[in-house]
């Protein structure tokens with residue numbers, strides 16, 4: 150395939166991708182303007198419902214502007230050989246290929262992040278503020294940015310360096326060695342994310358003794374869940390939105406509750422939410438999604454090995470000869486149709502898992518507790534009560550509230 154054809158394909162892919170997104174967002178926005186469905190009456194008060202619709206509308210319109218701008222910039226950069234140009238600027242200064250690649254990605258990352266900052270500021274300090282969610286201070290915003298850059302530079306830099314090293318020393322055989330490296334990295338992250346990395350951004354503390362802890366312990370014993378770690382995270386530092394999640398496996402498994410969740414829910418509701426998380430563990434969802442992402446990564450690396458040494462990819466991006474880092478970018482773009490499909494599949498599986506975890510929770514607790522907790526969560530977070538089904542199919546990792554309530558009735 151000639152470089153011109155490759156460039157054309159890359160441009161068509163980005164336009165298709167963006168166009169598809171716009172259509173979905175527009176559909177979803179239109180759907181949200183419909184009157185409250187009968188099943189949803191009584192969950193939201195009219196005032197809250199209006200506010201949730203306004204929140205959805207503001208967010209969608211904001212997405213149109215920020216997404217549109219980043220689409221225009223990236224397509225121009227692509228079409229006019231911006232990637233090749235950046236490489237040629239760096240070439241006289243950094244001869245070593247691997248270090249040039251690191252600088253190349255570093256610059257692209259920082260540039261795109263800097264362009265995103267005005268939008269992040271607007272989203273946090275205008276939109277979230279207006280709807281009463283924002284708790285982030287400007288100081289925290291800056292600290293988060295700096296820590297994020299530092300962590301990204303270390304983790305991303307090391308992985309990228311290893312990848313480039315393997316590419317140059319092993320040729321096409323790189324894929325399975327790097328797969329091994331990435332797999333170890335994913336396992337490591339899964340086990341230590343909450344102990345090593347989360348504390349950089351949040352405070353995690355063991356759930357204190359008291360009524361809630363006792364209730365959770367009683368429940369754990371009842372369902373034979375080896376309770377080792379329940380942590381509370383200070384999510385209230387950034388937002389009043391609430392959440393809970395399960396992380397790690399084996400001895401490292403952990404249930405993490407947001408302080409905002411504890412604040413707004415009764416003990417019974419919290420136990421039901423905890424039960425939902427235990428459901429994910431009992432139904433092997435955690436291990437399942439880890440295995441599936443390891444397999445997906447392997448497949449992607451193998452497909453990458455078929456393309457990564459093709460000089461025409463670099464030329465398509467504006468270089469004169471093979472540059473592995475340019476090929477990485479071109480490959481990522483060429484891979485979007487496949488990642489689009491795997492993304493849909495993992496959302497389908499994830500939604501099925503949510504139903505299963507809900508079901509586990511209502512089987513093992515008072516069956517009205519979880520529905521009540523989910524309704525409250527939905528209202529507090531101003532969630533969209535009636536997203537468009539097509540939008541849900543492509544984008545939602547959790548089923549919408551009404552579907553979950555309906556499923557729990559059966």
Ligand SMILES: [Zn+2]
Pocket residue numbers: 425426429503506
């Ligand atoms: Zn869940």
